[in-house]
Amino acid sequence: MAQSLTRRQLLTTVGVGVGVLAGLRLWRSGAFSPDKKQRLLHVEGQGPKAWLQQLPRSWAAQSRPTMERLAADLQTHEAGAADLAMVGEAWLPQLGPRLQPFGAPELFEPLLKAARDPAVLGGGAGAPMAFPWAFGSWVMVFRNRPAWVERSRREGWFLLAAEELRDEWILPASPRVVTALVLQSLGHSPSTVDLSLAPGLAARLATVARRARVFDSRHALTRLVNGYGSAAVAPSWAVIPQLLRDQRLVAVRPAASSPLLSWQVLVRPRRAGPIPKPWLQASAKGAT
Structure with missing residues (x-):
């Protein structure tokens, strides 16, 4: 025997059905799954x-x-x-x-x-x-450049201004970081606030900028590994895994300078x- 439904009962039944279907879809998608992490x-x-x-x-x-x-x-x-x-x-x-x-x-x-x-x-x-x-600290990373590795250990961040490395450096796209590195190359603290106390800073910054091939904080190691430049400055926490994968790379943190944090x-x-x-x-x- 067929059962008749009032309009309210029909709407209620349809509403429940729609809710069950929506819940089923969510369950299948894993949104309500207790095992979803x-x-x-x-x-x-x-x-x-x-x-x-x-x-x-x-x-x-x-x-x-x-x-x-x-x-x-x-x-x-x-x-x-x-x-x-x-x-x-x-x-x-x-x-x-x-x-x-x-x-x-x-x-x-x-x-x-x-x-x-x-x-x-x-x-x-x-x-x-x-x-x-x-x-981690900012470090210099070289690809197949043993002579530059030895120079970096002697000269530290001063190597950023070396004529021989013109168009070879991949430097951070951060004026703050580059300025701190150049301050260290001049023998000053990277946290120096009064830049007038660092004579020669403007000239050294201009020289370092001319030596850079590109300024890139995010893809520096990718560029280096793919041959776009032979030297880079990158944070140590990003460099260490890359050193384990690519034997062509060598990283140096100048011992004479205090670490600059990243x-x-x-x-x-x-x-x-x-x-x-x-x-x-x-x-x-x-x-x-």
Whole structure:
């Protein structure tokens, strides 16, 4: 016997059916799956294994072969599937439109003094876009140039101005970093505020600029490996994995100069899920 339905019952039945179908689609996509883990993306070789193994069980760390590949994923549909990413501070201007404020201001308090430079925080101290978690020093990297390696050990950052290296250097696209390196080449502190106390700075900066083949903070090592220049200045945390893969490369940090720091940060793509606060709090405590 057929059962008659009132208009209200029909609408209710249809509404429930639509809801069930929508829920089924979400279930099939994994959005409600209890086994779906949040993802942290990092460049292969740059994420400390022991630290990543301490992530909560609801998280999974996934590597990308290069920073270029990781950045590309963050700027495409893949961004919606990542909840945290490890990047170098030089990538913040390019990735900024794809990021959201990091949140959790209490995590930044023990790190603000160490980071100092507001650029490291992305959006500044008011609404930080990036969580500084590791740093390295800027180093010189040479490809198949043993003579230059020996000279760099003797001359340090002064080698940036050497005539023989004209059109060979791949330098950071950061006036702040280049100025600090040149200050060190003149025997001054890289944190010198009153530049009038560094005679010869303007002339040395002009010379170094003429020696550079290109200024590139993000793709320096890729350019170097592919033969676009024979020497580069890059952060040590990015250089070390590359040294293990390419025996043509040699890195030198001038022993006579104090290390000039470069930061690696964690960022949150738009639509990312909640951050693992206890894991990050443990990291911040370890850094203080």
